Amino acid sequence: MNNRNILKNKLFLYLTEFFAGMSVMAVELGASRLLAPYFSSSQIVWTIIIGTIMIAMALGNIYGGRKADKDPNPDKLYRRILVAAIWIGLIPVVGKYIIIGISALIIFTVNSNFLVIAAFAACMVVFVFPLFLLGTVTPSLAKYTTDSLDDNGKIIGTLGASNTVGSIIGTFVPTFVTIPAVGTAVTFLIFAGVLLALVVVYFLSPAEGKKSLAKGDMTRIIAGILVFVLCVAFGHNTSFAFWENGLTYEGESVYNYLQVKETDRTVILSTNVLFGVQSILIKDGALTGMYYDYALAAPYMAGIKEKQAAGEDCNVLILGMGSGTYATQLSRYFDNVKVEGVEIDDKITALAHEYFQLPEDAKVTTYDGRAYLAADKDLYDVIMVDAYQDITIPFQMSSVEFFTMVKEHLAPGGVMVVNMNMYSDDGFTDGDSEGEASINTYLADTIGHVFENVVVVDVPNATNKELFATDSDDFMVRLGTNAAMEDNPDLSAMMKKVMDTSQSYMGRGHIMTDDKAPVELLGMKQIDLIIKDEVSYYRKIYEQKGIQGLIDLL
Numbered sequence: 001m002n003n004r005n006i007l008k009n010k011l012f013l014y015l016t017e018f019f020a021g022m023s024v025m026a027v028e029l030g031a032s033r034l035l036a037p038y039f040s041s042s043q044i045v046w047t048i049i050i051g052t053i054m055i056a057m058a059l060g061n062i063y064g065g066r067k068a069d070k071d072p073n074p075d076k077l078y079r080r081i082l083v084a085a086i087w088i089g090l091i092p093v094v095g096k097y098i099i100i101g102i103s104a105l106i107i108f109t110v111n112s113n114f115l116v117i118a119a120f121a122a123c124m125v126v127f128v129f130p131l132f133l134l135g136t137v138t139p140s141l142a143k144y145t146t147d148s149l150d151d152n153g154k155i156i157g158t159l160g161a162s163n164t165v166g167s168i169i170g171t172f173v174p175t176f177v178t179i180p181a182v183g184t185a186v187t188f189l190i191f192a193g194v195l196l197a198l199v200v201v202y203f204l205s206p207a208e209g210k211k212s213l214a215k216g217d218m219t220r221i222i223a224g225i226l227v228f229v230l231c232v233a234f235g236h237n238t239s240f241a242f243w244e245n246g247l248t249y250e251g252e253s254v255y256n257y258l259q260v261k262e263t264d265r266t267v268i269l270s271t272n273v274l275f276g277v278q279s280i281l282i283k284d285g286a287l288t289g290m291y292y293d294y295a296l297a298a299p300y301m302a303g304i305k306e307k308q309a310a311g312e313d314c315n316v317l318i319l320g321m322g323s324g325t326y327a328t329q330l331s332r333y334f335d336n337v338k339v340e341g342v343e344i345d346d347k348i349t350a351l352a353h354e355y356f357q358l359p360e361d362a363k364v365t366t367y368d369g370r371a372y373l374a375a376d377k378d379l380y381d382v383i384m385v386d387a388y389q390d391i392t393i394p395f396q397m398s399s400v401e402f403f404t405m406v407k408e409h410l411a412p413g414g415v416m417v418v419n420m421n422m423y424s425d426d427g428f429t430d431g432d433s434e435g436e437a438s439i440n441t442y443l444a445d446t447i448g449h450v451f452e453n454v455v456v457v458d459v460p461n462a463t464n465k466e467l468f469a470t471d472s473d474d475f476m477v478r479l480g481t482n483a484a485m486e487d488n489p490d491l492s493a494m495m496k497k498v499m500d501t502s503q504s505y506m507g508r509g510h511i512m513t514d515d516k517a518p519v520e521l522l523g524m525k526q527i528d529l530i531i532k533d534e535v536s537y538y539r540k541i542y543e544q545k546g547i548q549g550l551i552d553l554l
Helices: 011-039 043-070 074-107 114-126 128-135 137-145 152-182 184-204 215-234 291-295 297-301 304-309 325-333 346-355 369-375 400-408 439-450 475-483 489-501 519-553
Strands: 249-252 257-262 266-270 279-282 314-319 337-342 363-365 380-385 410-421 453-458 464-470
Touching (some): 011 043, 011 114, 011 128, 011 137, 011 184, 011 257, 043 074, 043 128, 043 519, 074 114, 074 128, 074 137, 074 184, 114 128, 184 215, 249 346, 279 325, 291 410, 291 464, 297 380, 297 475, 304 314, 304 475, 314 325, 325 337, 410 439, 410 475, 439 464, 439 519, 453 489
Parallel strands (some): 314 337, 314 380, 337 363, 380 410
Antiparallel strands (some): 257 266, 266 279
């Protein structure tokens, strides 16, 4: 065993365990943020991340224990930590390109479960190896710190405590400090730097009987430092959509990846680099051509024009305010509307004020939509539910219990409008079996279980459906009556389109509850269908002409 002076005091070994545990959790949280813009941050993706990391740690524990028994030389452990530090430092440099490359490969090689397979493959390639190496730390240190059986329980307990405390700090610091402040890329670099510093301190401590550092270790340290410096130079770029040019804004919040793109006519907010537009501003004040326009039918269903004639306000609550597209439209087209918004991500609200013309005096509460309803006592004529976690619906806002809360906050004759992203081509004609029903079927069935009347409107050329629900029997009649009182020809035409294309919905019993709401699995299934539809053209070219055909197309 090659003893160094720094190991005579077990404190350094405890610090090694502490920083290893801290780095494992930091990498795990960083992994979720690196993958989220491409695959979402749903429970399924989190399960994949945690599962692959547990695999890596378990294999590392086995390997580290065997290596420590066979050759109890701490130098070898710290060399493994050096490799792990370099690998983690390289993640922000090459990780995004690897993820996109794996995704592109899998698109053309699998027929289903694209996101699950791609996320798992990305985790295995990008994150398993460095965490496998860090998994060797605990059994190795247990070997190095245990001198006798008299105090081995105390020593192993202290090692475990050091790892646990480090893991706690590695959980909170990235989430609440580094990722919001400096981003995911720099977070990886920070913790890679911590591990590298630990290794440098170890090897600079002279070994017994030696006055200088071994030539091989000196070479490794210099090479590691040089690679880390290059990672710092090239890995601090926070762009996840590296193929995009001229983004107005790209950044991260505690909850989301955020991207703002501006054209001559529009400003667009996205929280995922591959799927969807979360919010949009039309600079000239025209209708958006998206689901927001169809959702404007809800105030007419609630009698907004009749209320205006009577000198009354129409009170609207938006759960999932986003950048305020719907609120802006309501304020632009109606004089007697009072809008309140709830948005969990305060950074999105800040972007709404900066880029999307949301007035500074707009009432927006930074809170979870369901928690807000639980605390709120007011009644509303319209409640819009448009809350999404990336591209999937939060399970707590998709259940019978949630929609019952919404219903309890509606005034007499009030209407709930729900944006259902992720279309189903068959228009709710999925089979009756649980395995065949789409996420839209589950949502509509659940809402139909709570409300007496439900109608659905398809949004052309989009992955959205708008669902309107109320206990009022004459809401469609009221829609026609109030639309006839509208002077704006664009709004009148839009309301006619809603009336002509709306379909009453009859549920078939696919009910989601707080106890059972499989929104992640259903959402992933629907996203797979969207991906398959989007890439079918390119896949045919690939099958017919191979890679060269795709290159020629580009």
